[in-house]
Amino acid sequence: MSPRRTRRRRALGVLVVCAVLVAGGFWAASRFIDSSEILVRERCTAVVGTESFGLAPDQAANAALIAAVAMDRGLPARAASIGIATAVQESKLRNIDYGDEAGPDSRGLFQQRPSQGWGSEEQVMDPVYATNRFYQELELLVPDFEDLDITVAAQTVQRSAYPDAYADHEPEGRAYASALTGHSPAGLNCVLRSPEGPGDARALVAALTDQLSDVDPAVSGDGHTVTIPATGARGWALVQWAVANARQYGVTAVSFGGQGWVRADHGWSPATGTEGAVTITLAG
Structure with missing residues (x-):
């Protein structure tokens, strides 16, 4: 084999190696990007003062809906606090299609029961309808809700078997309501x-x-x-x-x-x- 042909083969070999390394680099980079995306824990956080409260994105979207409907009805941020705290307790801020032993036909964000006049199953599974119904009862039954503890106002509307449970979610309700009604930029x-x-x-x-x-x-x-x-x-x-x-x-x-x-x-x-x-x- 002539020296010239040998040099050509060596040069071709170097080019092949470089191409493999470059391709491998792109593959490794794409794999790193993919893995780093997977490692991201999707989470929403509301911060008020030194306190912060986390929710999954779908829960945060439902909290935003509850706050938006309160604003649409001309209600103060306090109503949104009550609504969000109530939905956290009742459904963990998820539009669930099942109830429990105390209310087997309970449905939706607020676990409203068609058998008790809250609306049809289809209606209470509509988050906008369900939220409006909650506020309708709040305004009717608790006209002084701004002056009451959140848990008292919530229990008056919901008539829960666990009347004190809403108190556990008051800080969370206030934090999300404050942000989602625009009071915490x-x-x-x-x-x-x-x-x-x-x-x-x-x-x-x-x-x-x-x-x-x-x-x-x-x-x-x-x-x-x-x-x-x-x-x-x-x-x-x-x-x-x-x-x-x-x-x-x-x-x-x-x-x-x-x-x-x-x-x-x-x-x-x-x-x-x-x-x-x-x-x-x-x-x-």
Whole structure:
């Protein structure tokens, strides 16, 4: 074999080795990214003062719904605190389709019983209907609920076999209600994995307007951005509603009031945005 042919084969061998190493590097990097995503524990946290309370993303979304319906009815944050604490006790903030020995036909977020006049099974399994029914009874039976302990107000509505159990969830109810009604700016954070697909702006807007009727969201032409005119506590309520619902609708970032939440960064930081509006960005 000639020296020239030998050198060519050696050069080709070096190129093959380099290609294998590069491909292996890309594979290892992708595996590292995949494994790091898996290691992310998806969790939402509400912080008030020195106290923090964690929920799974689906639970936080239901807490946001309960707060939004309270706002839609013109009720104060105290009502949202009562509603959230009650749902934590009754269903762990999940829309469950079963009851217990004390109430075998109990259903939904508030474990309402069709046999006791709360509505049909289909109705009480609708979280917006169930939450409105809870507040309807709260306003009717406990008109002075703002002056009462949360557990007293909740028990008057629910008539539970465990009347003192709601007290265990009062701090949690207050923390989430404070953030989700806009009284604690940037008080709610969700740590989430990357979206598995494109976001759904239309579904997000439909859910928001079902829970909070007097909003005017606009979806961009490409469907990746939702803008909602808002100021003050109202804006903070809306932007934190979006964070609580980020997992379900593929939200990647939100901004309002000089602060922004970025999904990839797992938290809040200073940000620029549209003045007097909440901006919600979804995965493309």
